[in-house]
Amino acid sequence: MSTVLFVYAKGGPPLGYALSRVAARSAVHLLALSTLPPTAAPVAERLCASVLSPAGTERDDLVSLIVTRAEAVGADAIVTFSEYAVVAVAEASAKLGLAGAGGRSPLARDKRLMRRTWMQRGISQPQFRPVADEQELRDAAAALHLPVLLKSAWSAGSTAHQIIRSADEMPAAWHRANAVMAESAELGYAELHVAGAGGDFLVEEIVQGTADGWFEQSGWGDYVSVEGVVADGEFRPVCLSGRMPTVAPFTERAGITPVPLPDDTQRRIVALARDAVDALGLENCGTHTEIKLGADGRMWVIETAARFGGAMTVPQTEEVFGLDLIGMLVDQLLGRPVAWPAQVLTSQEARGAAGSLVVLAVDAAGDAWPDRRFWDFPTVRDAALLSAGSRLSVVAENSLPDGAPVPVYDAAAGANTMAALCLLSAADPATVLHDFQALVHALPKILPLAGATEARS
Template sequence: MKKILFVHAKGGVPLEHAIPRLGACGELHVLALVPLPNDAEVGWRAHCRDVVDCEGRRIRGEELVELIVARAKAIGADAVVGFSEYVLLAVAHACERLGLPGPGRNAVLSRDKRLMRERWAERGVPVPAFRRVGSEADLLDAYRALTPPLLLKPAWGAGSVGQAVIEHEDDVAPAWAAVRGALQQLDGYGLGECYETEAPRQLLAEEIIKGTVDGWYDRPGYGDYLSVEGLVVRGTFHPVAITGRIPTIPPFTELSSHAPCALSEPLQRRVEDVARRAVDALSLDTCGTHTEIKLCADGELVVIESAARFGGSAITEVVETVFGVDMVTMLIRELLGEAADPPSAMLVEGTGAAAEMSLIGTDTAGRPWRTSPVWDSRTAELNRLVSPGSHVRHVPGLTVADGTAIPAYEPARGITNCAGMLFLTAPTVDQLVTDTYAILDGLEARLVAAASVDARPDGGVGPADAQERSC
């Protein structure tokens, strides 16, 4: 049996989705760079031959690459893979040294957004105007050189973490302070680049793309950007499907990803073409891809970014549910040298509809919740919020423990405001979108109502129990 080393860090594909698929392809060994989530609900550990825990040690840079290489050699790994944005570059370097397939030596182009945009500008891929910034003075210069409003963001970031909008010159100083503070705080939580040690000090400012859904969607409810999910196999890009979005909340925090895409096929093919140009320009080897694209006026498209890994949260499960394509298994088989036969062209039609949604303390307009309800999967009864034929559940590996209070929304924290992820299925895309709004706009009241229920024989908890468990 072939042997697989999986390098785990925060983010990426949920373990309960990834690990059973990896384990079905070979003998699975896990190198955990951060503490592993509770396995009680999903039983993913049974699929692992062993788990090596770094026990809270912060291993970075070349030391991390050497650790991965040493562990891979110790088990005789035939493939090394990681799904977190933060370990992508370290895994790529390790694969190069081991002579194994991986993202390739150009993986840095998919991590450092400054290099990414510079490469795309050279190759004629449409991107927003931007400037590198390493200080508040640089940011002020960028504000005066570019056309505001601007977005200040980390060059090595993910999930809209550490972003701020700058509309006026007076916004420069507070935006710089807010973003730098957020990045320092989040790095302490293990949400930071693991290879490039200078990453927290490397930012960029870019003009905010003026997006629109006019001329794209023939129905309401959709956001003005989407992403193309796919993979690169030995240098050839294989787009699999588009996942759409409802509008983000300030600054640009995502609330959901859904499939199938409601755009007409000709418009989807236009998106596919731009995604192909963007991914091809990065010259990757073998990896997952997640390419975000903005919809603009007059049929124009602008590329936001493209990662050399699968979309995080439950995006791979959304694609598999609707299109029947198991991208995780497809990638690991390619890394093991087994042809996986990816789609020859992007899929535009599926069966049913699915979405993953953020368990987050705002409504769909970005208005923060007025209360701090406690999450409890046993009493939430989220299916009360959806239409007949739809079903919603939480994603255990990405959701806080029962009894945890939902945190107040802080814009600079991006997707890390999430207390968890929800997974929705519906018979049609129209019902899916309707139910997505119903869930996100009704979630606060539903959790408050659930918390008000007295202790019940079926295991429900009342407010006193919930308060104890949230401490």
């Protein structure tokens, strides 16, 4: 039987879900670089041949740590689904002669390298400048058109994003972005391999996106993601996911699979995603590519990654299209034959629709809730807010326990201030969007008030 070393860090699909798919294809050993979620720890104990949580000093040379552990367990492949461990796992796999994302994986991680590569290829994207200090931020903003977006080169989940509208805002934006990256590192949401990555930033122009002219139904966000894989150097698109509008500045609220766009439109989007992924020269890995939609059919690549989409993107894809992407990637890395889709899958091949909603303490307009509330999933589940046939569940691994106060939304911290992650299954994408809109509207009214006697402690 083949053996896989699973390198776990925060981010990616729920650990319990991912482990079960890997364990179905091989013996699995877990190298835990982050503390295991309480709900996933029993699953790891049951499914893994070993679970190792290295001490802090052992992580100083992460690639060597992964290589040593892989050799010790006789790994035939190494996998990770965390943004923060992608580069280290790719380098370790290369050192051992194992299939992986390859030596160009940093291009899919460091947004400065990513954008520079795309610029050299003439790929449509926002104008940008790398910045290393406040003076470079000022120089970059002067060269671009305000407003601009300051973002970390190594972050995920829109963490540390700061919109700058005038020169007066630059000192505070620079200070806040750096502070948020330091806070994120304390929470475990930071690059694990590249020293000092939290201090790397870039600034980019904010392109004018719009969902008008793309979607028949109102309420969709102005960007989509192309879920796919690179198999032996060839990009293989799987499907597209749509979004609800982001919460300012650009925090994701919900992803929905599949996306209700005409097939010819999806082919245009996939062609741009293909150009973006091909330019990076990846070898064997999942991919998640975000495309901004504009007026008159314009599009821009926002970013891509050498891993599958996070949160519930992979489980949504499995539910809707019946594809176990994690298991298929494991087979790919182990050299087994894999029947990747011949072309991107659309609503015609879908079995209903699925979406994931991030619970944030803001309303549909992005305004803060008027009062503090406790998170309580049974209250939400029993409120009869959904369409007939829709099914709602909570992703415990990514959610606060019932009775915990919903955090105040922090625009700079982004998804770090989420209270919960919910998964919804419905007949079609339009129903998922409708039900999510109903939930966003109802949550600040139906959740227990903080301090109320009925709230759980």
